[in-house]
Amino acid sequence: MTVCLKPTAGLTGKPFHYCPGCTHGVIHRLVAEALVELGVLERTVGICPVGCAVFAYEYFNCDMIEAAHGRAPAVATGVKRVLPDRVVFTYQGDGDLAAIGTAEVVHAAARGEKITTVFVNNAVYGMTGGQMAPTTLVGQKTTTTPFGRQVAEAGYPLKVAEMIATIDGAAFVARVAVNSPKNILRAKQAILRAFKVQLAGRGFSLVEVLSTCPTNWGLSPPEALKWVEEKMIPVFPLGEFKVPEGEG
Numbered sequence: 001m002t003v004c005l006k007p008t009a010g011l012t013g014k015p016f017h018y019c020p021g022c023t024h025g026v027i028h029r030l031v032a033e034a035l036v037e038l039g040v041l042e043r044t045v046g047i048c049p050v051g052c053a054v055f056a057y058e059y060f061n062c063d064m065i066e067a068a069h070g071r072a073p074a075v076a077t078g079v080k081r082v083l084p085d086r087v088v089f090t091y092q093g094d095g096d097l098a099a100i101g102t103a104e105v106v107h108a109a110a111r112g113e114k115i116t117t118v119f120v121n122n123a124v125y126g127m128t129g130g131q132m133a134p135t136t137l138v139g140q141k142t143t144t145t146p147f148g149r150q151v152a153e154a155g156y157p158l159k160v161a162e163m164i165a166t167i168d169g170a171a172f173v174a175r176v177a178v179n180s181p182k183n184i185l186r187a188k189q190a191i192l193r194a195f196k197v198q199l200a201g202r203g204f205s206l207v208e209v210l211s212t213c214p215t216n217w218g219l220s221p222p223e224a225l226k227w228v229e230e231k232m233i234p235v236f237p238l239g240e241f242k243v244p245e246g247e248g
């Protein structure tokens, strides 16, 4: 039998609790692989969010801390300042980072904290039943916008990568997606680069990852991947929004 995918030392091997077709697991794998490839797993501290990834501390094979809803960048700041030799990352959903935790991430970026944020944008609050998130698309039906998000009532989707890229303390900001093999490979490169920026002491780094939530989108796993391509990417374009000065 040909083995296509070997387990990575960066994950504990505990089966994920995520729904079928959810790409949280793919993103976990990419972060874990990056930490192993950079040889920093043993000195990494990850900060978990509140949301579907709340149990990420069960999956990553490094030290992990659970933070209150939205407060992961503050916890990461404390860890990195006390233990500057550690590689520190937060893993946060859009409800966690772009709603209750907006101030935390904005000011961590403004302070140029030498931490890395992996921001999982699935356009809804997944864990709590599919309510509208700041990233919900205009017209998108959710449990709190049953007729579709209306701009007059709920405003526009928040474009986190673009917003953080305007902050001087942010050194590297990119948006990627994990809806196809090609995009997954690109996502891995962006996550690797974000950690390298941290290791070089250049400042705050953030990778926004467009992810699926087939359960709350009411789609099958293949339909959800297509939805990312056709609906999300036009609103949240992929690419690098900020790279460290002097680097292409």
Ligand SMILES: Cc1ncc(C[n+]2csc(CCOP(=O)(O)OP(=O)(O)O)c2C)c(N)n1
Pocket (backbone or CB within 6 Å): 049, 050, 051, 052, 053, 069, 092, 093, 094, 095, 096, 097, 100, 120, 122, 124, 125, 126, 127, 128, 133
């Ligand atoms: C202070 C506080 N407010 C609200 C909640 C409830 N809550 C738990 S998870 C969640 C939404 C998470 O959504 P998101 O961050 O987008 O992550 P996902 O589940 O989609 O991965 C909310 C509102 C909470 N735990 N704590």
Ligand code: SF4
Pocket (backbone or CB within 6 Å): 017, 018, 019, 021, 022, 023, 024, 052, 122, 126, 127, 212, 213, 214, 215, 216
């Ligand atoms: S509810 Fe959505 S985000 Fe949460 S595990 Fe299921 S598919 Fe993933």
